Amino acid sequence: MTAAAASLDALAAARQERPATLAEATEVLKRTAHDDERVLFLGGGTELSVGAPPAAVDVVLATERLERIVEHAPLDQIVTVEAGVRLGSLQDLLARSGQMLALDAPWAARATLGGLVATNAFGPLRTRYGSIRDLIIGISIVRADGTEARAGGKVVKNVAGFDLPKLMVGSLGTLGFIATVTFRLHPRPESARSVLFADLDAEGVRRVVLVLREAQLEPGAVAALVHEGGDDLGVRFDGRFELGVRFEGFEAGVRQQSMKLLDLATRQGWGAESLGAEIARAFWARHDDARESPAGFRAKLAAQPMDLERVANGAIGSLFTALEVPRCVCYPTLGLAFVAGEVRVPGQVAAAVNAARDAVPEGSVVVHAAPPEVRGAVDVWGPPPAALPLMRAVKDRLDPGRRLAPGRFVGGL
């Protein structure tokens, strides 16, 4: 927990505000606006290391007491929550109505919905349901100047006004304080079954992705873990993956789809097996461990799905060589992956980040956690996006004093 801890030390000196109501939160923001103070918003603290460390923070506004479920309308399949509601407790509540928020991001017990929106977090269900931007339908924010504003609404279909909820997704608390969020919900699937490919190279994983599509299969979740090809010297990257494909829905469809995939795998000569509930749980638990276990370094890789070999050999391979106890989770239908591990030689890790960026020039490698020595050697965000001038203009309009987590976002915003 090096980088996060470092910035948290700096935060310790800041004044802590823990409003119990949205009105109190608005008061805090009005006061900080009046006093020209810099503010950092804090949810469950699971992703504090994402972004550059803020230049300075005078006030930490924690959402931990803003944990009201404002409205759950099961028949309309929507829920509105305050920012501090934890993902896990929300899912427990929704399960009682046979529903779920189709978001299985890591650290569900601690992570708050406000924080998840601010960091654009996701898990394997993104395969089927899309990301937070596809689930969020309304938001209320408090602007840097203390003004309360909302956009979107509580109906799924709505094109009145600009879609500001999406603008707030992934904005890391640099555009405004997320006060409440409204999501669309989905029915909890009646049944689920996983098919596991125990040992594939990157090309094999990529071909499974194509076969799934060609065969018109619609998995709920697809994730690949880097095969543990380690020996006494530690884990190394041998280019092999363990791939899990989970079908969810009504039992008839789940059965048909998993049988069809097994059949196709047999014909291709890929060793695949349909997992019993227990073994399936073990695979997805390994996935969760790889995403959630503490790491001094973590990076998110994005590329086109068909570039998986280049990502594996160029990006994942480089990072695995530089990191201690490295691990990787890959979402091959999405073209997204996370690599994590410990840093022994910062210069090597920084060089590996640059090598990874070179390997996927049209994609991105964003460092989510790293010690200061690595952050000093590479920009955690990578090269500035083409639309940075527009992003800067948006920031200037919504936070002209640059008081919300100043410097944390892309391009020093």
Added chain:
Amino acid sequence: MSAPSLVTPAPAPPPVPAPPGVVERLIAIVGDKNVIREPVDLRTYECDALTSFRAAPSVVVLPASTEEVAAAVRVAVEAGMPIVPRGAGTGLSGGALPVPGCMLLGLSRMKQILEVDLDNGWIRVQPGVINLDVSKEISAAGYYYAPDPSSQSVCTIGGNVAENSGGAHCLKYGFTVNHVRGVRMVTASGDVVDIGGPVLDPPGYDLLGVVVGSEGTLGIVTEVVLRILRKPEATRTLFATFPSTTEGGNCVSEIIGAGIIPAAIEMMDRLAIQAAVAATGVDWPDVGAALLMDVDGCTAEAEHTANVAVSIARRTGALEVRVPKSDDERTLMWKGRKSAFAAMGRLAPNYIVQDGVIPRNDIARVLAEIARLSQERGLRVANVFHAGDGNLHPLVLYDARVPGQEHAAEELAGEILRICIRYGGSITGEHGVGADKAPYMAEMFSDADLDTMAKVRCAFDPATSFNPSKVFPTPRLCGDRPGPYRPHATELAGLADRG
């Protein structure tokens, strides 16, 4: 908003001439025949499918490339002319309505499909490409583009991006915004910028999320990267009739409550059924309500959900349940639904179509309120709606030749929107705010909400050159651009630095 009418609305006042030199500069960019400036030719562009609002542009430019768009935008901005983009002009909210004195940018010549990448699941197109042509391009390979507005055989992708268009199948598959991966856009400064692209999660703010659905107020989109999907293995269609919309609405609620996400679930009331029968010859009975539903997915799942839906329909009081026996029969059923607006011409000389949204569970209550208003005002209202997501399309029928009736119809349509707002819904689910519903924005949103949206608009377009007088209820100026970043006092004192 009035649809095609037998009474021709009064023509717009004659066009304001473009400032001196503008036409010549535009001709130098796109060529003589692509600069339309004769008053009689400009008439074609004075409205979109919302024909009751009309204004003549000063000049119409028909560019063929991103570079030409950028050059034309620079000319207009320098001349202080507003810029209004237009696709096929099928919009129902006046989004492409010219502003007097404007340069109208017609993007219909930009209709090339630039690149197809089936394996990575995307297609890159110019904005003038017709929605349905995207699916046609990739259909043989087994792929399609999901958003399917009823006008999909004529409307363009650029217009869909501007309006965040939906369609019958967006209940399961989402709206345009869920299917746009990236755009190339000409900004208010005449620069060309790429926002997003084929790769997911590009670092930075999700500008794409606000550009899609911004109704041409943030920039001119000149290329779009669209997500494409593999066709589902099986689709099952179901048509069920009910004594009234109450039973129909209960059926929808129970289907959704059973954990089924239909690909589409549409309801029509008696008047809408009669119109569809008259227009397309579907053999639908004269009943109080009909549901048309698609479920899709793998064969076993589609079969299972169709069976469950049939039994729910019977249990909730269906008079009859039909399952089409052939693709032709299915196509005809959907044709009946998709032609519902146009079919209203059979029932009344004029009509106003609304696009309000309500929480799905309030459908019966809201329909009862609409029926009460309809009786009180002596105006018939037909209802066609996307029942799965509570998106109503009430059609207020009237005869403009009867003095006062048009005004009464407009008032009734407005009250329907107020009902939607009162139930916590929205004034528009897929048609856009445009010029038509801009006044109602102030009833749905607070000043602070609108001010926040306006700040975002000003970030993109500080001079509000792009499509002014749309979306926002009152004209808004951006004021002085906020100053550059000034270091905080503690930074100057060396107490903190910017990492």
